Amino acid sequence: MLQNPIGISRLVLASSSPRRRELVASLDLSLPVSVLSPDVDESVLPAWTPDETVRQLSAAKAQAALELLKGRSGAEGDELLALDAVIIAADTVVALDGEVLGKPLDEKDAAAMLMKLQGKRHEVYTGIAVLQSGNGQMHVESKKTIVTxxxxxxxxxxxxxxxxxxLDKAGAYGIQGLGATLVEEIEGCYFNVVGLPLSLLADMLEPYGIQAI
Known part of the structure; x- marks a missing residue:
């Protein structure tokens, strides 16, 4: 059971994704949000399932953001930034018949991925890691949506x-853009396919005294 810390006054989103920034902003949490883009090795072990992959990578992103945050706070003399922040990190993959499809390398690779997906059902997994910067306590969850x-x-x-x-999207499509025209239907959370399941994130933030409603 996570402790309910007192005095959390800042969120740190460990992501370069403008979509995730917009989704976090849509919660209107009335907290200042800092954005960091930590450099993380996103290689995965062959034995990892898609669910394990997003959990491991989101946790790695959160930990890398914490190290970056500590370095910045020390350099700028803003110690509170490292002590009272909650870090949010996420990772999304598309899985087709157990094969994990990440971001395409180029247009040719994107077209090839799309041809694998066309006419079929696949799964989208997003992992979320929430980390309290003061004590390093981390909570990781994941969500699955089925897309046809x-x-x-x-x-x-x-x-x-x-x-x-x-080109910057797992599975080579963006359901919030033109990619929606390629989608027949979804089963589960739409925002999970976009890259950040808001209902799950809201549940994960509540133990820290952060509520969307």
């Missing part, structure tokens, strides 16, 4: 890849 893609042609996959939208 429409059948589509290789030409459509190439055209979508050429827009650039898929």
């Amino acid at each position: 893609m429409k059948p589509f042609t290789e030409e459509k996959a190439r055209k979508y890849a050429a827009t650039g939208e898929p």
